[in-house]
Amino acid sequence: MASFDEIGGFDANKVEPVSRSVLPAGDYDAMIVASEWKPTKNQDGKYLELKIQVISGPYQNRMLWDRLNIQNKNAQAVQIAKGTLSAICRAVGVMNPNRSEELHQRPLKITVKVKDDGQHGQSNEITAYKSRHVGGPTPPTTVPPTAQPAAAPYQAPAVSGQPTPW
16 A cells, blocks of 8 residues: 655645546557566466557646457467567568567557457557658657657566566
8 A cells, every 4th residue: 555645644635636648549659668478368478468559649748558468369369469569560660579668658550440349448459550751660760759658668687487576
């Protein structure tokens, strides 16, 4: 349990509430800002969770997440995940990454749709990853300075086969 005393307390009367709605369907300039291997729900596989930041426009700095089921009993899920990872690699110009961090901080274009599962309400789903530039990947030097995250990029722990301590 976290104590608000550690940050000097908190009074909701002094802060306006924030309501986050889904992003409208469409194309957005974005970049991957963090990635992490996580176990599947039934603990028999792994997925790569990507944290993606919109880097321009009215939704600048909004975050989206995507999960790539790279290691899964379902062969179709793995095929889809590897195809998505291939699209990301091509969009950012890193064709043979050794670590997911090599895909971070490189602008790309994402296509977002709005879905509604009837039970949890509306959410966003990334349906495509593309280069921001016609004819090839985005050069890594074109990241707008205002889109840089305030903190250092997330460094995913090495996968050791052991569960994470948290």
